Amino acid sequence: MSYFVCGHCGERTEIFSHGGGERAAEKLGIPFLGHIPIDPAIRAGGDTGMPIVVADPASPQAKAFREIADAVIERINALSAGPDSEAKAPIESLLKKVIRPLGTA
Structure with missing residues (x-):
């Protein structure tokens, strides 16, 4: 999750430091995929089995x-x-960083 959009006025509020996801991806040498706004509709869709991309396909969240x-x-x-x-190299590099070899604690 990235930022919060007010359900009443639509104002975007950066509740986390801006750019943290991008910096983490850069540090790990992997592509940054995007921002997802924090919105109760996303949670509600998950709870009901109706994803936001189906329930409200025109919303910024679905986009x-x-x-x-x-x-x-x-x-x-x-x-x-x-x-x-060459596109495979960053993924392999990330996997080496985050996956422990089998048999290690």
């Missing part, structure tokens, strides 16, 4: 999810270009 999905699709397409693809 954010679609943009992230598009970025994921683009990344998968780049990775499927072949085993020697």
Whole structure:
């Protein structure tokens, strides 16, 4: 989650430091996929099984999810270009940082 949008006036409020996700992605050497606003409708959709992209497809929240999905699709397409693809290197590098070898505590 990235920022909060007031349900009454629509004002965007940065409740976390701006750019933290981008900085973390850069530090880890992975692509930043996007921002998702904090909104009760996202939670409600998850609780009812009606995702925001279905319940309110024109909303900024649904747009954010679609943009992230598009970025994921683009990344998968780049990775499927072949085993020697340079696009694969950042993912492998990240996995080495976050996944412990089997058998280690």
